[in-house]
Amino acid sequence: MEVVKLNNISRFFSLGNSQVNALKNVNLSVNKGEFLVLKGSSGSGKSTLLNIIGAMDEASTGEVEIAGKPLNKLSDAKKSKIRQKHIGFIFQSFNLLPVLTALENVQYPLSLQGDKNSKNKAIKALAQVGLADFIHHRPNQLSGGQMQRVAIARALVTQPDIILADEPTANLDSVTAKSIMELMKQLNQQGITFIFATHHEFVLTQASRIIELKDGQIMHDKQKAAA
Amino acid sequence: MLFRYKIALLNVLRNRRRSVLTLLAIQVGVISLVLFGGFVASMSDGMRENMIRSELGHLQIYKKGFNQYGHIEPEKYLLSQSDLTQITHIVEAITGVELITPRLDFSGLLTNGNQSIAIVGNGINPDKEALLSSAITITQGEDLFPQDSDGALLGQGLFNALNTKVGDYLTLLSSTTDGAVNAVDIKVVGAINTGVRDVDNRLIRINLPHAQDLQFTDGISRLVVLLSETDNTQVVIKQLNEIFEKEKLPLEIKSWSQLADYYHEVVKLFEGVFGFIKVIVLFIAALSIANTMMMAVMERTPEIGSIRALGATRYEIMMLFLTEAFYLGIFGSVLGVLFGILLANGITLAEFIMPTPPGSSQSYPIRIFIEWPVLWQTAITGIFVAVIASIYPAFKASRLLINQAMRSA
Numbered sequence: 186m187e188v189v190k191l192n193n194i195s196r197f198f199s200l201g202n203s204q205v206n207a208l209k210n211v212n213l214s215v216n217k218g219e220f221l222v223l224k225g226s227s228g229s230g231k232s233t234l235l236n237i238i239g240a241m242d243e244a245s246t247g248e249v250e251i252a253g254k255p256l257n258k259l260s261d262a263k264k265s266k267i268r269q270k271h272i273g274f275i276f277q278s279f280n281l282l283p284v285l286t287a288l289e290n291v292q293y294p295l296s297l298q299g300d301k302n303s304k305n306k307a308i309k310a311l312a313q314v315g316l317a318d319f320i321h322h323r324p325n326q327l328s329g330g331q332m333q334r335v336a337i338a339r340a341l342v343t344q345p346d347i348i349l350a351d352e353p354t355a356n357l358d359s360v361t362a363k364s365i366m367e368l369m370k371q372l373n374q375q376g377i378t379f380i381f382a383t384h385h386e387f388v389l390t391q392a393s394r395i396i397e398l399k400d401g402q403i404m405h406d407k408q409k410a411a412a
Numbered sequence: 413m414l415f416r417y418k419i420a421l422l423n424v425l426r427n428r429r430r431s432v433l434t435l436l437a438i439q440v441g442v443i444s445l446v447l448f449g450g451f452v453a454s455m456s457d458g459m460r461e462n463m464i465r466s467e468l469g470h471l472q473i474y475k476k477g478f479n480q481y482g483h484i485e486p487e488k489y490l491l492s493q494s495d496l497t498q499i500t501h502i503v504e505a506i507t508g509v510e511l512i513t514p515r516l517d518f519s520g521l522l523t524n525g526n527q528s529i530a531i532v533g534n535g536i537n538p539d540k541e542a543l544l545s546s547a548i549t550i551t552q553g554e555d556l557f558p559q560d561s562d563g564a565l566l567g568q569g570l571f572n573a574l575n576t577k578v579g580d581y582l583t584l585l586s587s588t589t590d591g592a593v594n595a596v597d598i599k600v601v602g603a604i605n606t607g608v609r610d611v612d613n614r615l616i617r618i619n620l621p622h623a624q625d626l627q628f629t630d631g632i633s634r635l636v637v638l639l640s641e642t643d644n645t646q647v648v649i650k651q652l653n654e655i656f657e658k659e660k661l662p663l664e665i666k667s668w669s670q671l672a673d674y675y676h677e678v679v680k681l682f683e684g685v686f687g688f689i690k691v692i693v694l695f696i697a698a699l700s701i702a703n704t705m706m707m708a709v710m711e712r713t714p715e716i717g718s719i720r721a722l723g724a725t726r727y728e729i730m731m732l733f734l735t736e737a738f739y740l741g742i743f744g745s746v747l748g749v750l751f752g753i754l755l756a757n758g759i760t761l762a763e764f765i766m767p768t769p770p771g772s773s774q775s776y777p778i779r780i781f782i783e784w785p786v787l788w789q790t791a792i793t794g795i796f797v798a799v800i801a802s803i804y805p806a807f808k809a810s811r812l813l814i815n816q817a818m819r820s821a
Contacts, residue, residue, distance in 0.1 A: 269723025280718035284422035
C-alpha cells in the first residue's frame with residue numbers, strides 16, 4: 186500500500202533575480218512499512234523533499250499524495266488535518282515545547298485532534314520509548330537523547346501513516362544516536378513507515394531503501410533487504 | 413482546547429520581562445482612565461449637587477403654563493396661598509422629600525444712589541432655604557433670617573460691584589405683577605457665593621413677604637423641592653404627576669435636569685474631553701501591546717513552526733496568541749483597576765486644590781470618584797484593547813511558513 190506518492194514534482198525558489206531549482210521532476214512512491222533514507226550532500230534537496238511530503242511546503246509543479254489523499258489543492262486547514270492524522274515529525278533539534286512537560290508535549294498533537302483519551306495514550310507512548318519515569322519532566326530537565334525519545338513518542342502517539350525524521354540523530358552522541366535508531370527500527374518493525382533525511386552511517390545500514398539525491402534529482406534508488 | 417489555555421498561560425509566565433512590559437502598558441492605560449473617569453464623574457457630580465443645593469432643588473412645581481407664558485402675564489401664573497398649602501401637604505407626604513419651599517421671582521434694578529445694576533431676585537423662606545441652599549456660602553455678613561423684614565443677601569459679584577457694605581441700605585426697583593413700577597428699601601445683611609460667577613453678579617435674595625410687597629401680590633412663582641436622593645428625582649416626579657392629575661391640579665413640574673442647561677453643556681464637554689483622552693491613552697497602550705506581542709512572535713517563530721508541523725491550524729496559532737493577550741489584558745486590567753482605586757483614594761485624601769474653573773467662583777479640592785461602571789467598563793476596555801492590539805501579531809504568527817519558521821531556530 187502506497188503511503189506517499191510523488192508524481193513529477195519540482196520546487197523552485199526565487200533568489201533575487203535568479204531561480205533555484207531545489208527539486209527537479211522527482212517521482213517517488215513509498216509503501217507502508219518502509220524504512221527509507223534520503224541521503225545526499227547539503228543542498229541536495231533532502232529537507233525540501235521531506236517538507237513537501239510533510240505538507241509543510243508546496244511543490245511548484247507535480248502532484249503529491251499522502252495516504253491516498255492528494256495535497257495539491259487542499260486548503261491550509263485541510264493540510265493541517267493531514268499532518269495531524271497521517272504524519273509524525275521528528276526534528277534534529279527535537280522542537281519540544283519548553284513550557285510543557287514530556288507528557289504534555291506528547292499529549293499536544295492528540296489535543297489538536299480533540300482526543301479525550303490523550304493522557305493515557307501519551308503515557309503509553311512515553312512508556313514505549315522508555316520514558317515512563319520522566320513524564321513530568323520539562324524539556325530542560327531531560328538529556329538530548331531523552332528529548333529525542335519524547336519527540337519520537339510525540340510523533341507516534343497519533344498512530345500516523347508515516348514518520349518523517351530530518352537528521353534525528355545529528356544532535357546526539359553516537360551511543361545515544363544508536364539507541365534512538367534502534368528504537369525507531371523497532372517501531373518500524375511494528376509497521377510504522379519511516380522516512381529519514383540523514384548522513385549518519387548507522388542509519389544507512391538500517392535502511393530498507395536508500396534514495397540518493399543530488400542537485401534536486403534522484404540519482405539512485407536502492408532497495409535493500411531488511412537489516 | 414484546554415491545552416491552548418495552558419500553553420498561553422505558561423507562555424505569559426515564561427517571558428516575565430516581556431509580560432511585565434505588556435502588563436505595564438495595560439495598567440498605565442487602565443489607571444489613567446480610572447483616574448480621569450473618576451475625576452470627570454466627581455466634577456459632574458459636584459457641579460450637579462452644587463446647582464441642586466444652591467439654586468435649583470431637585471424639582472420645581474409651577475402653575476401650568478408658567479414657563480411658557482409667565483413672563484407675559486405673571487399675575488395669571490402665580491400660585492396662590494391656598495395652592496401653596498395644598499401642594500405642600502401633598503409633596504410632604506411623599507417618601508424621600510426633604511423639604512419644599514416657596515420662591516417668588518422678580519427682576520429689576522438695585523441702586524446705591526450712584527450706580528444701578530440689573531438684578532434677578534428671589535423672595536424666599538430663609539429657614540427652609542438655608543437647608544435647601546447648603547452649597548451657598550456666606551462670604552460676608554450673616555445669613556438672612558425671617559425677622560430681617562427688609563434684609564437682603566447679595567451675590568458676591570453684585571456686592572462688590574455696588575461697592576456696598578453689610579448694613580448699607582440700597583433701593584430695589586421692580587415692576588409689579590400688574591406692570592406698575594415699585595421700589596422698596598433693602599438692608600444688606602450679607603454677601604453670598606453660589607459657585608457660579610454669572611449668578612453671583614446678579615443675584616439678590618430677600619424675605620418672601622418683602623418680595624410680595626414689592627410685587628403687590630400674595631402669590632409665589634414656584635415651589636422648590638429638595639429630595640434626600642438625587643437618583644429618586646424621576647420617581648418622585650412620576651408620583652406627583654399622578655397625584656396632580658388625580659386631584660385635577662393645573663400644575664407642571666420640572667426636574668433639576670431640565671433646568672440645568674449649563675450643567676449638561678459642561679458634562680457634554682467633559683465627556684468629549686474624556687473620550688478624546690481615552691482614545692489617545694488606548695492608542696498608546698495598543699501600540700505598546702502590539703510591539704511586545706510582535707516581539708513574542710519573533711522570539712517564538714521556531715516554536716510556531718513546530719506547532720504548525722504537529723497539525724495546528726492557522727486559526728489555532730491566532731487563538732493561542734489572542735489567548736495570551738486575553739490573559740495579559742485580564743491581569744493588566746485587574747491590577748490597573750486596583751492601583752487606580754488606590755491612587756484615586758490617595759489623591760482624594762491628599763485634597764490637592766484645583767484652580768478655580770472658568771465661570772465658577774470657587775476653588776475646590778480634587779476628588780476622584782470610584783465608580784463601578786467606570787471600573788468595569790475600563791477593565792473590559794483594557795482586555796478588549798489587549799486582544800485587539802494582538803490581532804496583527806497573531807495574524808502574522810499564523811501566516812508564517814512552517815518550514816521557514818522552523819529554520820529560523
